[in-house]
Amino acid sequence: MRKRRILLVDDEASITRALAMYLTENGDCEVCVENKGSRALAAARSFKPDLIFLDIVMPDGDGGALAAEVQADPVLKGTPIVFLTALVSRRETGGTTMTIGGYPFLAKPVHPETVLASIAEHARERV
Amino acid sequence: MAATVAASILWPEALIDQEVLAGGLALIPALLLAHYRGWPIVTLLLGVGLVALVFMHLSPLFLGVSLRGPFLILFVLAPYISIALGAGWFGEVRRYQAELRATQLQLIQSEKLDSVGRMAAGVAHEVKNPLMMILTGVKVLAKRVPAADEQTRLLLQDMEEAVERADRIIGGLLNYARDRDLDLSFADVNDTIERSAMLVKHDLENAHITLVAKLQPGLPKLQLDEFKMQQVFVNLVTNAIHAIERDGEVSITTSLEKLTRRDLTGFRSTDRFTPGERVVIIRIEDSGPGIPEEHLKKVFDPFFSTKPTGRGTGLGLSVSQQIVDMHGGAIDVGNREHGGARVTITLKVDRKGAPS
Numbered sequence: 001m002r003k004r005r006i007l008l009v010d011d012e013a014s015i016t017r018a019l020a021m022y023l024t025e026n027g028d029c030e031v032c033v034e035n036k037g038s039r040a041l042a043a044a045r046s047f048k049p050d051l052i053f054l055d056i057v058m059p060d061g062d063g064g065a066l067a068a069e070v071q072a073d074p075v076l077k078g079t080p081i082v083f084l085t086a087l088v089s090r091r092e093t094g095g096t097t098m099t100i101g102g103y104p105f106l107a108k109p110v111h112p113e114t115v116l117a118s119i120a121e122h123a124r125e126r127v
Numbered sequence: 128m129a130a131t132v133a134a135s136i137l138w139p140e141a142l143i144d145q146e147v148l149a150g151g152l153a154l155i156p157a158l159l160l161a162h163y164r165g166w167p168i169v170t171l172l173l174g175v176g177l178v179a180l181v182f183m184h185l186s187p188l189f190l191g192v193s194l195r196g197p198f199l200i201l202f203v204l205a206p207y208i209s210i211a212l213g214a215g216w217f218g219e220v221r222r223y224q225a226e227l228r229a230t231q232l233q234l235i236q237s238e239k240l241d242s243v244g245r246m247a248a249g250v251a252h253e254v255k256n257p258l259m260m261i262l263t264g265v266k267v268l269a270k271r272v273p274a275a276d277e278q279t280r281l282l283l284q285d286m287e288e289a290v291e292r293a294d295r296i297i298g299g300l301l302n303y304a305r306d307r308d309l310d311l312s313f314a315d316v317n318d319t320i321e322r323s324a325m326l327v328k329h330d331l332e333n334a335h336i337t338l339v340a341k342l343q344p345g346l347p348k349l350q351l352d353e354f355k356m357q358q359v360f361v362n363l364v365t366n367a368i369h370a371i372e373r374d375g376e377v378s379i380t381t382s383l384e385k386l387t388r389r390d391l392t393g394f395r396s397t398d399r400f401t402p403g404e405r406v407v408i409i410r411i412e413d414s415g416p417g418i419p420e421e422h423l424k425k426v427f428d429p430f431f432s433t434k435p436t437g438r439g440t441g442l443g444l445s446v447s448q449q450i451v452d453m454h455g456g457a458i459d460v461g462n463r464e465h466g467g468a469r470v471t472i473t474l475k476v477d478r479k480g481a482p483s
Contacts, residue, residue: 012256018263026270057252086255109259109294112266 003030004123007049009040009066010084011058019053022112027119037061041069044076051123053106053115056085064101080122084108222388251297258297262290299446309355309453313348316356316407316474320379323360327368331377334368339378346383346407347476355450359458362443363411363470370415370468380410383476399455400473409472417462426460 006029008016013035020031034043037058044052052070056063063083070076083105106118269283324338331338360379367377388402400406418426427448444460451458456474463469 012260014260015256015263018260018267022263022267022270025267086252086259108255109262109290112263 003028004051004119005030005032005047005049006119006123007032007034007040007044007047007052009034009037009043009052009058009063010055011035011037011060012055019112019115023115023119026112027116029119037063037066040066041073041076044070044079045073048075049079050125051119052079052081053084053118054081056083056087056105067101067103078124080124082106082118082122084110251300254293254297258290258293262287265290309352311350311352314351314353315346316349316351316409317342317344317346317381319351319353319356320360320381320409322353323357323364324379326357326361327364330365330368334371335374336368336371337376338364339376341378341380343380343382346381347405349407349474350477351454351474352450356454359447359450359472360411362447366443366470367411367413367415367468370413372415375414377411377413380412382408384408386473399457400475405476407474407476409474411470411472412463412467414467417466418460418468423460423462 004027006023008019008031010016013033016033016035020033023029023031032043032047032049034040037055038060040054040061054063054067063085067081067083070079070081081103083103085105086108104118104122106114265283265286269280269287272279272283274280320340320342324340327338364377364379371377384406386400386402386404386406426444428445448458451472451474454474456472458473459471461469461471
């Protein structure tokens with residue numbers, strides 16, 4: 001089984017850098033990082049991820065709109081998306097899986113182990 | 128003087144709002160009465176004795192001026208009768224003024240809370256991203272540090288706990304900023320208290336503190352957001368535990384009472400209650416050292432805390448006040464006569480649609 005391809009879209013470069021490092025070193029993942037919301041769709045088309053972690057509030061792109069574009073894209077349609085957001089707190093999620101617009105989300109600051117568990121749960125499997 | 132008398136007769140209520148004028152008036156008859164040598168000739172009481180006309184003989188010594196013969200003075204006796212009776216009109220004026228001041232303070236507090244809430248939500252959002260970076264970085268490093276390097280591992284563990292603590296504070300801030308809606312249903316406040324007690328049972332046992340609950344049975348059901356009220360009781364008992372530190376007692380009593388005018392004077396939300404209204408009163412008392420007088424006015428201020436760093440966010444009482452306010456109730460903090468603090472929560476008994 002090949003490595004899971006994970007696309008991290010977040011305007012905070014320090015977060016994507018640290019998370020990419022963790023996932024690469026501790027998970028069986030190949031990680032692509034995009035810090036510009038406006039370039040995320042192009043990055044996804046080119047990388048063809050098995051799962052996209054998507055920030056909701058970005059200066060040059062709205063995560064919700066981007067998710068809709070991904071699902072409307074003939075190549076990317078069906079790609080699992082998990083939102084990473086600071087808009088809700090972990091306490092509000094009550095430790096359960098909650099969704100925004102039908103997509104699961106993780107509340108920042110999220111433990112990287114939880115990100116790994118989320119990959120195991122949601123990423124598309126490719127043989 | 129004549130103008131004052133005329134104004135007092137025409138617009139007696141004007142005196143209510145003119146403390147200085149009323150105070151000034153109080154001085155004049157005090158001086159007159161001190162040199163009283165004559166006798167009242169006519170006393171004409173209007174209504175409930177608000178205005179009286181009095182003829183008085185003025186001593187030549189008065190004002191240091193030699194006056195020959197009786198001097199006729201007309202003045203309003205109203206405030207002085209009230210003073211003499213030790214109650215009534217003047218007392219009412221003072222009470223209204225106290226209520227006005229309390230309402231103004233409440234408005235200021237409410238404005239302050241709103242702006243703090245807005246600021247908190249903004250700050251919380253901005254802080255979460257750097258926290259996530261730090262947490263992820265710590266985890267990356269923790270995986271790289273050899274198991275034998277115990278000191279570095281401990282350091283990283285402390286860093287992770289620090290992030291967790293900051294996240295909890297931010298969660299509290301967001302909670303504070305957002306929780307503006309209530310999920311109301313009719314509930315027995317005694318049940319809510321008992322459920323809250325279960326949540327603090329562990330902390331009470333650890334600190335060797337006894338919780339004594341004297342809950343009046345058969346209280347009318349109240350419209351409550353049980354979850355939020357539970358948060359209030361947990362906050363208050365936790366504060367009591369922190370105040371006592373070790374070995375002591377926390378008591379919670381509930382009772383159905385009828386409010387009197389005297390009860391209302393101390394409230395921060397006087398406009399919400401009327402004398403004779405039935406209310407449920409919850410008192411939470413502790414055997415701790417009590418609250419210093421200079422802190423009493425600040426206890427509801429957001430971020431005011433006397434607890435050591437990391438133990439309290441300074442939001443517990445502020446959030447509790449917000450929740451009680453949202454329920455249309457009142458919360459007051461003071462000290463017991465024989466030591467220890469007392470928090471009093473007053474909740475309205477709403478009979479509309481209440482189950483029996």
